[in-house]
Amino acid sequence: MYPANKKICLVMLLFSAVFLLPALGLSETLKEKLQTASKVRVDNLRSTIVSLEQFKERSSHAKQNQAVSWVNDEFKKMGIDSWIETYESNGRTWYNGFARIKGQKKPSEMIMVIAHIDSITNQPELGAPGADDNGSGIAALLECARIIKGIPLEKSVQFCIFTNEERGLKGSKAFVQKAKNERLNIQAVINIDALGYDLKITPISWQYIRSNQSLKYKARSAYRITRNILSGITERKNLLLVAGRPQDASLVKIAAGNIREFSELSTREVITSDCG
Numbered sequence: 659m660y661p662a663n664k665k666i667c668l669v670m671l672l673f674s675a676v677f678l679l680p681a682l683g684l685s686e687t688l689k690e691k692l693q694t695a696s697k698v699r700v701d702n703l704r705s706t707i708v709s710l711e712q713f714k715e716r717s718s719h720a721k722q723n724q725a726v727s728w729v730n731d732e733f734k735k736m737g738i739d740s741w742i743e744t745y746e747s748n749g750r751t752w753y754n755g756f757a758r759i760k761g762q763k764k765p766s767e768m769i770m771v772i773a774h775i776d777s778i779t780n781q782p783e784l785g786a787p788g789a790d791d792n793g794s795g796i797a798a799l800l801e802c803a804r805i806i807k808g809i810p811l812e813k814s815v816q817f818c819i820f821t822n823e824e825r826g827l828k829g830s831k832a833f834v835q836k837a838k839n840e841r842l843n844i845q846a847v848i849n850i851d852a853l854g855y856d857l858k859i860t861p862i863s864w865q866y867i868r869s870n871q872s873l874k875y876k877a878r879s880a881y882r883i884t885r886n887i888l889s890g891i892t893e894r895k896n897l898l899l900v901a902g903r904p905q906d907a908s909l910v911k912i913a914a915g916n917i918r919e920f921s922e923l924s925t926r927e928v929i930t931s932d933c934g
């Protein structure tokens with residue numbers, strides 16, 4: 659919900675390409691090619707975040723669908739096969755966006771890279787630009803697509819832009835149902851969410867405390883502010899959490915290792931059954 663700033667872009671540097679390496683099962687030759695040929699462009703990341711911010715909010719039905727259409731056009735501009743699928747919720751038709759880079763040897767085996775596009779706020783009067791959560795994830799996803807589209811891949815990579823994540827994961831649940839029905843061969847899912855969040859930036863939370871909200875709400879805000887400030891002191895800068903379920907521990911380990919190898923980011927590996 660915070661506006662774009664320099665840190666968002668800096669923290670995402672090199673993230674997207676590196677994150678995919680383990681899931682794609684790239685050979686050393688391809689890894690070297692990716693290392694030399696692919697450079698994350700910070701201006702691309704910034705441009706995507708600013709464009710998404712300009713929707714003012716991506717919470718309403720109209721704006722969520724418009725934002726999905728915008729991302730789909732971005733895929734098309736890059737020459738990547740993209741399409742929109744719909745699902746029904748609360749009597750309305752919602753979009754999910756998709757794009758696919760087809761694998762050359764095993765095209766039916768898919769690696770999914772997903773990000774939600776909707777935003778949410780507790781202060782509607784401020785809008786919900788959603789630069790961090792999750793304009794940053796969409797920016798990384800698009801940059802990832804741009805970088806790997808020219809690299810011969812063994813398996814297919816499918817990019818998914820989900821709506822209504824903040825309201826019960828409705829978009830992704832609709833897709834999961836479809837994936838089950840169609841028995842899609844999904845081998846790994848990488849969810850990109852809220853990159854570049856500066857734990858020490860809390861101006862909006864302070865506004866919560868000064869607002870006319872309930873005491874319970876203010877107490878919760880105070881707790882969050884304290885936690886964020888303490889985390890900001892104790893955590894290293896530019897730390898990326900790489901999280902996964904216990905059965906995906908090896909993927910988490912390899913992904914975190916690659917991020918450390920290819921970027922200056924620190925990583926913290928989190929294995930928890932909370933990852934759905």
Ligand SMILES: [Zn+2]
Binds near residue numbers: 774792851
């Ligand atoms: Zn999010």
